[in-house]
Amino acid sequence: MLSAPTSPIGPAVEAGASMDELLLALRAAAETTRLRLLVLCARGELTVSELAQILGQSQPRVSRHLKLLCDAGLLDRFREGSWVFYRLSSGSAASALVRHLVTACGEADQTIALDLQRLAAIKRQRAEMAAAYFRENAARWHHIRSLYVDEREVEAALDQIIASAQPHDLLDIGTGTGRMLEILGPHAGHALGIDQSREMLAVARVNLERAGLANGSVRLGDMYQLPLSDASFDAIVIHQVLHYAERPADAIAEAARVLRPEGVLIVVDFAPHVLEFLRDEQAHRRLGFADGEVADWCRAAGLDPAPARHLPGDPLTVVIWTAYRRDPAADAQPRLRHTGRRRAAPTEEALLG
Numbered sequence: 626m627l628s629a630p631t632s633p634i635g636p637a638v639e640a641g642a643s644m645d646e647l648l649l650a651l652r653a654a655a656e657t658t659r660l661r662l663l664v665l666c667a668r669g670e671l672t673v674s675e676l677a678q679i680l681g682q683s684q685p686r687v688s689r690h691l692k693l694l695c696d697a698g699l700l701d702r703f704r705e706g707s708w709v710f711y712r713l714s715s716g717s718a719a720s721a722l723v724r725h726l727v728t729a730c731g732e733a734d735q736t737i738a739l740d741l742q743r744l745a746a747i748k749r750q751r752a753e754m755a756a757a758y759f760r761e762n763a764a765r766w767h768h769i770r771s772l773y774v775d776e777r778e779v780e781a782a783l784d785q786i787i788a789s790a791q792p793h794d795l796l797d798i799g800t801g802t803g804r805m806l807e808i809l810g811p812h813a814g815h816a817l818g819i820d821q822s823r824e825m826l827a828v829a830r831v832n833l834e835r836a837g838l839a840n841g842s843v844r845l846g847d848m849y850q851l852p853l854s855d856a857s858f859d860a861i862v863i864h865q866v867l868h869y870a871e872r873p874a875d876a877i878a879e880a881a882r883v884l885r886p887e888g889v890l891i892v893v894d895f896a897p898h899v900l901e902f903l904r905d906e907q908a909h910r911r912l913g914f915a916d917g918e919v920a921d922w923c924r925a926a927g928l929d930p931a932p933a934r935h936l937p938g939d940p941l942t943v944v945i946w947t948a949y950r951r952d953p954a955a956d957a958q959p960r961l962r963h964t965g966r967r968r969a970a971p972t973e974e975a976l977l978g
């Protein structure tokens with residue numbers, strides 16, 4: 626694993642809590658409704674209306690309890706458009722304590738057992754809605770997939786790159802249904818997907834849940850303005866997204882901004898092609914990209930491009946472009962990392978195996 630990461634979406638994880646912080650956290654948790662809320666939020670990201678439905682209490686009442694839990698650092702709150710989600714805190718001083726409390730709250734308790742049954746019903750309902758959306762869009766995705774190389778080949782190549790990078794924090798920009806998170810997330814300490822479509826994120830949440838990817842989550846966001854701190858990810862994937870971009874160079878520059886020194890950016894898209902109908906039928910903005918232009922965008926963003934890998938299909942060729950963020954400290958004093966990865970871009974043999 627790469628060392629000494631800072632949390633990409635919040636304050637750094639603290640080593641321990643002060644007595645005041647612990648007492649605040651214990652007081653906040655020491656109430657029936659709030660303890661039930663903690664147990665529920667430990668099992669996924671939930672909205673106030675879902676929590677109110679499970680608890681059988683009014684939304685204003687549940688909101689008051691949630692605010693108290695957030696103020697005490699036991700829950701994290703994040704907005705996605707008009708929806709607000711709550712999940713167990715991961716970056717506060719009280720995070721470890723709340724995990725112990727939740728683990729101690731077994732299903733032997735009848736109230737907790739009933740809450741969890743209702744939660745399961747809500748998750749089933751979410752899955753059915755997401756599946757309906759996916760069904761409506763699946764036909765057009767299936768058509769375009771038939772135009773290029775077997776996806777398993779692309780996925781195997783990506784798996785190889787990410788497995789050797791061993792990122793602590795992995796970001797998937799334009800995550801869609803979360804497929805990249807599903808296959809690459811297990812190699813990372815933490816995997817986050819960003820997408821501008823709430824419907825896609827609903828499908829992704831169901832897929833991550835089904836895949837049991839406990840370290841994965843998704844957020845609404847725009848690839849041109851990522852809601853993330855500078856230098857907060859070790860590996861970033863942009864898979865089949867760039868051809869929709871009005872400003873692909875800006876999307877790459879924004880990805881480079883959140884990449885840590887020596888981190889890797891992987892862009893997967895099509896080589897230049899002439900399938901004009903993809904513009905009209907699939908809203909493609911760009912008909913593929915030349916290696917040179919992607920390399921130039923990477924260089925302009927402060928990244929060192931590595932040789933591209935081409936996976937020819939009929940009629941579309943998929944290309945995997947990789948680029949590494951320069952480490953100013955390593956430039957001053959050249960050295961090899963413990964991961965075995967080179968400071969500058971690796972050779973094609975090293976990259977492709």
Ligand SMILES: C[S@@+](CC[C@H](N)C(=O)[O-])C[C@H]1O[C@@H](n2cnc3c(N)ncnc32)[C@H](O)[C@@H]1O
Nearest residue numbers: 799800801804820821822825847848864865866
């Ligand atoms: C063809 S899908 C690819 C999804 C996923 N990367 C995969 O390969 O399975 C393209 C995705 O890019 C997302 N997208 C397009 N423009 C975006 C933007 N400006 N910011 C964030 N996501 C965007 C779309 O919502 C869609 O989910």
